[in-house]
Amino acid sequence: MDRSDLSRVRRPLEVANGLPNAHYIDPTVFTEERQAVLFDNWAGLGVGDDVPEIGDAVPLTFLGMPLLMVRDRAGKVRVFQNICRHRGMILVDTPRKIEGAIRCPYHSWCYSTEGKLVSTPHVGGPGQNTHEGIDRALLGLIEVRSHIWMDVVWINVSGTAQPFEEVNADLIARWAEFDKPLHHGGADSRFQLAVNCNWKLAVENYCESYHLPWIHPGLNSYSRLEDHYHIENAGHFSGQGTLVYRQLKGEDGKSFPDFEDLSDKWDTSAEYITAYPNVLLGVHRDHTFAIILVPEGPERTIEHVHLYYSDPKTNSELRARNTEQWKDVFEEDIFVVEGMQRGRHAVGFDGGRFSPAMDGPTHMFHHWVASQLERHRTPLAAE
Structure with a gap:
């Protein structure tokens, strides 16, 4: 597929292709996306x-x-x-x-x-x-x-994006219950992962639950594939939610304190959303996290992970266990995104196809990236 022709990426999910290889390995395309996707939006x-x-x-x-x-x-x-x-x-x-x-x-x-x-x-x-x-x-x-x-510092380098509160109004409303003080867990609640892949592959993997049974067997043992649902808001964010969230408990049987005044939904649910372009967010009744993807080139990304709690004085042992648990989950994804990155050097790969039932959130992200590039190339082009 010609990298300049993104029409197949913007087709309906059932017949769409993913972004062409050049969007993961070509320095020229990386530079174009730097401006059109990352600098022109709230990153x-x-x-x-x-x-x-x-x-x-x-x-x-x-x-x-x-x-x-x-x-x-x-x-x-x-x-x-x-x-x-x-x-x-x-x-x-x-x-x-x-x-x-x-x-x-x-x-x-x-x-x-x-x-x-x-x-x-x-x-x-x-x-x-x-x-x-x-x-x-x-x-x-x-x-x-x-x-x-959500304590994330978002920037719009070009200065041309609409106000953050307008661009992300639906997401802010969706998670309004978490619009309260978030307390960073401190030194034991931040870590970095260096991955040899294009930043978009980290987004794509995070958006979907399709891979859970094979890549995250421990997580899938209680939060099964069938317990998950898609989250889709065209042009802004996509991801997944689970109807089964199991709180981490210490030896004394206690868990982290809940955020106050949450609706009953959050007793058992959790949600994981990518706020386009490069921030991966997760919310639970007792903690949240943010992962900021910082591209270091077409084929390398640093993932900056931060965990937050409702109380500034959470149990340090339990907090360290929670960090380690999430680090294990995120590290399980590394061989997948790096494997897909190597696969983008296969000249016959056409961007791939999507599962109509399972890949909606990922396709939505591809569609959005393509729309940003087309707008950049042809300013008058409409969504």
Whole structure:
């Protein structure tokens, strides 16, 4: 299939093909998707707990772009391009606390945590810290549009997306019961997985429950394939839910405290949704998680996993067990996504076909990616 022809991807589920091989292995297509799929939409960058206290600053690289996440003096999380407006020098190269200002290590231009340029030493000559040709008001840090929901820091690099609350209105409403303080579990509730695959394969695998009996036999022993249901919202998110969620219990028989005021549905159910493009979310009566997929190239992705609870003082032993349990589940998927990645080098593969009964959420994601690319190639193209 010609990579430029995505019409077969956007066919109805029963007759559609998946995205062509080039969308997983071709650097040129990767660059196109970087803009059309990730920069032009609300992509996940990190979590608020990366900068838990005022003045905390963390440098991040997202698709080659150097960024700086800062919690400013008002407690707001901001994202800036991590460069000085003078000569483009990287400002912060390791996580640290900003005690005064963000100082460029090259010529000492200084910025507030709100991004304002506050000092330009010797810019007008020795001892002259101002110059009529340098308007500090116009030379603040370049701020990247950002929004926090479920503690995920979402960014819209291009600045062209509709407001986050509009784009994700249906998902926010669906999980309104979890719109309450989420407490990160701390150091034992975050981990990373490096996988040798295109980021989209991680999304595709997460969206569906079809693989459970063979890839997750332990999970499938109590949350069976037939206990799952599809979650589909065209153009925004897709995933799966289960009618059988089994809480983890300690030796004393106690489990994590539930989130308050949940409806009866959540007594036994849990849901796992991909918020397009790159954030995998899970909600349960007693904990949530977020997985942020950060592409490092066409064939490599870092999965940043964070777990949250209703109470900041959960049992540390039980918390560590929960983290390890989820890590085991996510690691079971690695050989699958890496195997599919290797398969994308088979020149005869046409993108594959979908199970009309089982692959709806995955097809919906493919359809959305194709629509973003077609809009990028032909701005007037409609959904």
